[in-house]
Amino acid sequence: MHTIATPALWGGFTLLVLALVALDLGVFQRKAHRIGLKEAAIWSVIWVLLSALFNVFVWREFGKDRGLEFTTGYLIEKALAVDNLFVFAVVFGYFAVPARFQQRVLLWGIFGALVMRAIFIGLGAALLARFHFVLYVFGGLLILTGIRLVTQKEHGVDPERNPVVRAFRRLVPMTDGYREGHFTVKEGGKRLATPLLLVLVVIEASDVVFAIDSIPAIFAVTEDPFIVYTSNIFAILGLRSMYFLLAGVIERFYLLKYGLALVLVFVGTKMLLSDVFKIPIAVSLSVVLGLVACTVAASLLFPRRSRPRSDHPEFPPGASLKH
Numbered sequence: 001m002h003t004i005a006t007p008a009l010w011g012g013f014t015l016l017v018l019a020l021v022a023l024d025l026g027v028f029q030r031k032a033h034r035i036g037l038k039e040a041a042i043w044s045v046i047w048v049l050l051s052a053l054f055n056v057f058v059w060r061e062f063g064k065d066r067g068l069e070f071t072t073g074y075l076i077e078k079a080l081a082v083d084n085l086f087v088f089a090v091v092f093g094y095f096a097v098p099a100r101f102q103q104r105v106l107l108w109g110i111f112g113a114l115v116m117r118a119i120f121i122g123l124g125a126a127l128l129a130r131f132h133f134v135l136y137v138f139g140g141l142l143i144l145t146g147i148r149l150v151t152q153k154e155h156g157v158d159p160e161r162n163p164v165v166r167a168f169r170r171l172v173p174m175t176d177g178y179r180e181g182h183f184t185v186k187e188g189g190k191r192l193a194t195p196l197l198l199v200l201v202v203i204e205a206s207d208v209v210f211a212i213d214s215i216p217a218i219f220a221v222t223e224d225p226f227i228v229y230t231s232n233i234f235a236i237l238g239l240r241s242m243y244f245l246l247a248g249v250i251e252r253f254y255l256l257k258y259g260l261a262l263v264l265v266f267v268g269t270k271m272l273l274s275d276v277f278k279i280p281i282a283v284s285l286s287v288v289l290g291l292v293a294c295t296v297a298a299s300l301l302f303p304r305r306s307r308p309r310s311d312h313p314e315f316p317p318g319a320s321l322k323h
Contacts, residue, residue, distance in 0.1 A: 004062045005226035013226075017233055020050075021111055034099040040244035047238030054234060058227070065281060069222040072285040073231030076221065076267065078242075079260055079292045080214045081235060083149075085243050085250055087206050095199050101181045105196060106240040108183075109203040113211075116204070117232050120211050125225040138216035139271030145213050146264030149257055164205045168198050213264065220267035221284060254304055259295030263288055 005013075051074060059067030092102055127134045172193045179185045183197040218228045266287055270279050 003224045003226045004058075004066060005224075010226070013230060017114065017237070020237065021114070035103045035241075035244040037245065040241045043241035044238060044245050047234070047241060051234040051238070054230065058230075066222075066224070066227060068281045068285055069224070069227050070231050072221045072281060072288060073218040073227060074235050075285070075288050075292070076217050076263065077214050077232050077235035078238075079256075079263060079288070080210065080217065081239050081242065082246075082250070082253065082256055083260065084207070084210055084239065085246060088203065088243050089247060089250065091199060091202050091206070095195055095202075097196070097199055098178065101178065101196060103240065103244070104181050105200050105203060106243060108200055109207070110236055110240055112200075112204045113207045113236050114233060116208060117211055117215065117236065118229065120215050121225060121229050121232065124215055124219055125223075125228070128219065128223055135219075135271055135274060138219060139268040139274075142213070142216055142220065142264045142268030142271065146261040146268065149261040149264065162202060162205070164201060165198065168193075168201055172198075174198065216271075217264060217267045220271045221281065252303060253296055253299045255295045255299040255302075256292070259291045262291045266291070 055067060055070050055074070058070050088106065091097075092105075097105065124134075124138075128138075173190065174193045174195065175185060175187065177194075178196055179194045181196065182194055183200065184191055184193050186192070215228070215232065218232060222228060267284070270284065273279070
């Protein structure tokens, strides 16, 4: 499969990502704290600017088409990531994760997502290079996912029924409450997991499901593994700050799921038609932008009636999360 990337470019980008994550983890987020709106906004802008600078690099070095492919792939991943934010909110609420520990979970969760996405993208690229019919499989999968997104119950996430949660509780010894942001602690001469580790495992498991949707969607835009990987990774890197920026208003975008569903159906159809008619990348970018923008605007212009919400207090030390 043709790619614009040389081994040096792959290595350089990987080192850049590791440096950014290490800087965030080791310097800016060493102390657990509640992420405020101002801090989330600043970091959201930083990640978007870094993505834009990389896009400029791709555009200048490899041409307009590759630049548009990166932009479209980045926007698709960003749009689909909104569903991740709903899941984050449900998981944090269900496990009553204190606000000051949430950023730690998301930071390590995103680090794990970077590794998993690299594996998934590598497998996807290898399959497409060897078996052309996989393109049609991806296209059909995206259309079915789009239909399911519209027909399924709204954000019907129930951690209690999650097999990962059940298996973890059965197999891993746990403490009864949180231990100041630690994932494991040593108590009574034994190493025990804290509920925060369970939350991290649930977040990672949910990302596997989202990767199955989002990665084929970007392959509909470009088959260059480097463009797929870089656009996906840059979108993920800003996901944590995006969550804290939108956490208070995310429920207002209630029509966005219809826009995301149409995006998935569109890119799936684009895949199925790829051997008959290639939809120009500029058209794809316009369609994705238009669908997301229209459904976000409609959600804000026509707000639904507010529904009662249950506030989740911070989890008190010593209370039980084992059920």
